[in-house]
Structure formats: structure tokens, C-alpha cells
Amino acid sequence: MKKRLEEFEYIRNGTMDVFAFLNYANGKIYAECHGDHKKATFLEVFRNHVSNIHTIEPLHYVMDNLSTHNCYAFCQLVAELSGIDCPPEKELNKQAKRVEWLNSDTKRIVIHFTPFHGSWLNLIEIWFGIMGAKVLNESFCSPESFKKAFDSYVDEWNSLLAHPFRWSYDGKGLHEKTVKRFTKMVLSKGEQLELSFISKSLSLMVNIFENYFEKVSSSTWQHLIDAVSLRYESISK
Known part of the structure; x- marks a missing residue:
């Protein structure tokens, strides 16, 4: 394939935020594209993902330390989806307290956070790298055209390419x-x-x-x- 040359200046035709969840057991992806990364959008996507899991087994999520991932509204949603009462906001008035509560295994949904500046430890980053090489190697005339290409790749991945990822790095060095x-x-x-x-x-x-x-x-x-x-x-x- 001939390498394409691009100017450093380009026309931005819009932006899209990708929310993706990787099932580490089988490598399948649940993803949604939205026009923003606001708190309300994240909460909606998270609710949608949980509703697509038809099991009563505990659910463990790995996330980075984005403030949206440990806000009180998210604690409320996790409590609701876990079928329990959320502690009052005054008891979770600090980030450390909310993180501790979200990470507790006394409820159905448990949130694990990567270390600060350690989001690369999340296995979803491996998939984002693969997706980027396959989907982002061309220009898109609109957010909708990107969404169409992205959704098509996710369907292809889940039906043909999905597989568990295995850690091979032993931490040496x-x-x-x-x-x-x-x-x-x-x-x-x-x-x-x-x-x-x-x-x-x-x-x-x-x-x-x-x-x-x-x-x-x-x-x-x-x-x-x-x-x-x-x-x-x-x-x-």
C-alpha cells in the first residue's frame, strides 16, 4: 500500500467520542459512539452495557481515574444497578471515599481503577491500538461516516476476530x-x-x-x- 502524504494542517469535520468495554474472557467488544464525553453520556452508556449482560453474576470493570468514573452520580448508578441503596452523598463527599466504595466487593458491580498514569494497563488499550490501525488510517467526511466505519469494524471484530488477550509482559525493568x-x-x-x-x-x-x-x-x-x-x-x- 502506498503511504499517503498529509499536510500538518487539516480540516476537522467533527469529533466523536468512543466508549468501549472489553470482555476479557472472550475478547468481544461493546462500544458506542457519541458526540461528547459528558458525565450524563458516560452514565447512559454504562447503563446500556450493564443492561446487555443477562446474568446475576458479579461484574468487574477496570477504568482509569477520569473524574467522571468516580463521581457521586456514578456511585448512585452503580448502587441502582447492583440493587442496593447508595450511601448518602455526605458519606462519599471525597474522591478517595467514592473510589473505596466503588472498589468494594460488597455489591454486584465492582470498579477497579488503574494507577495514575497507568491507563495503559487496561487491556482495552490493546484493542484501541488494533482498531486505530484498521479504522483510523483514512479520513472521514463527517462524524456519521466515522461511526459507520467504526460500528462495521466492531461487528467484524465480534463475529470473526475476537479473542482473549494474554499478558506477556512480566514487569521486568x-x-x-x-x-x-x-x-x-x-x-x-x-x-x-x-x-x-x-x-x-x-x-x-x-x-x-x-x-x-x-x-x-x-x-x-x-x-x-x-x-x-x-x-x-x-x-x-
């Missing part, structure tokens, strides 16, 4: 790579990084230092220290 990645970001984009991102990343570095120190080489730790010191000096000046 992960801690070293994580520290190196943060060091590189501090050096190249230090002044552009948001404070919330820096705070969470430093918390992660502290966790690795305290619990997995020996899994990271001394030279890598030193490079991180030098990078943070250099960036701090440039900011203070």
Missing part, C-alpha cells in the same frame, strides 16, 4: 523505565508540566524509592536527582 521516563520529562518539559502532574509523579517516585529501590540502578536515581535539582534551580532563578 518497569520501575527503571518509569524513573527514566519521568527524568526525561522533567528535563525536556519541566516548565510546561502542570503542578498536579508533578505532584502525582513525585508521589510515584517516592513510592518506588521506598518500596522498589533495588529495582532501579543507582545511576538512574542519580540522573533523576540531578534533573530535579537542575529544574528547581532554573525555576527559583
Whole structure:
């Protein structure tokens, strides 16, 4: 196939948000396309997905830390679909409390959250990579044309291509790579990084230092220290 050349400027014909759920046991996908990623839309899609599962068995979901995924309205929906009463909002008035409640296994629906900046651990990301290579390799004249192509691919996937995904990565070298990645970001984009991102990343570095120190080489730790010191000096000046 001849590679297509594109200008860096392009005409945006619209946008679509894709909501997708992967059944890890058989690899099949439930997906919906919408024009936004608002809270109400997410709640509607989640309700639709649960209603398509005709079983009383517990349901476990893996999600990232998007605020919509742990808001009180979502707690209410999970409680409703689990057939239980939702705790009062004053008892779930903090994110940590809502996350803890959503993650509890005392109800039918249990929500598991990936670590911050660890959404790649969700198996659905593998499927998104496959879908992107098959569907997003061409231009679409409208959101509707994309939706048609996307829905067609999902149907093809579920009927012909679906299969369970197996983890092959054993985690070897992960801690070293994580520290190196943060060091590189501090050096190249230090002044552009948001404070919330820096705070969470430093918390992660502290966790690795305290619990997995020996899994990271001394030279890598030193490079991180030098990078943070250099960036701090440039900011203070």
C-alpha cells in the first residue's frame, strides 16, 4: 500500500467520542459512539452495557481515574444497578471515599481503577491500538461516516476476530523505565508540566524509592536527582 502524504494542517469535520468495554474472557467488544464525553453520556452508556449482560453474576470493570468514573452520580448508578441503596452523598463527599466504595466487593458491580498514569494497563488499550490501525488510517467526511466505519469494524471484530488477550509482559525493568521516563520529562518539559502532574509523579517516585529501590540502578536515581535539582534551580532563578 502506498503511504499517503498529509499536510500538518487539516480540516476537522467533527469529533466523536468512543466508549468501549472489553470482555476479557472472550475478547468481544461493546462500544458506542457519541458526540461528547459528558458525565450524563458516560452514565447512559454504562447503563446500556450493564443492561446487555443477562446474568446475576458479579461484574468487574477496570477504568482509569477520569473524574467522571468516580463521581457521586456514578456511585448512585452503580448502587441502582447492583440493587442496593447508595450511601448518602455526605458519606462519599471525597474522591478517595467514592473510589473505596466503588472498589468494594460488597455489591454486584465492582470498579477497579488503574494507577495514575497507568491507563495503559487496561487491556482495552490493546484493542484501541488494533482498531486505530484498521479504522483510523483514512479520513472521514463527517462524524456519521466515522461511526459507520467504526460500528462495521466492531461487528467484524465480534463475529470473526475476537479473542482473549494474554499478558506477556512480566514487569521486568518497569520501575527503571518509569524513573527514566519521568527524568526525561522533567528535563525536556519541566516548565510546561502542570503542578498536579508533578505532584502525582513525585508521589510515584517516592513510592518506588521506598518500596522498589533495588529495582532501579543507582545511576538512574542519580540522573533523576540531578534533573530535579537542575529544574528547581532554573525555576527559583
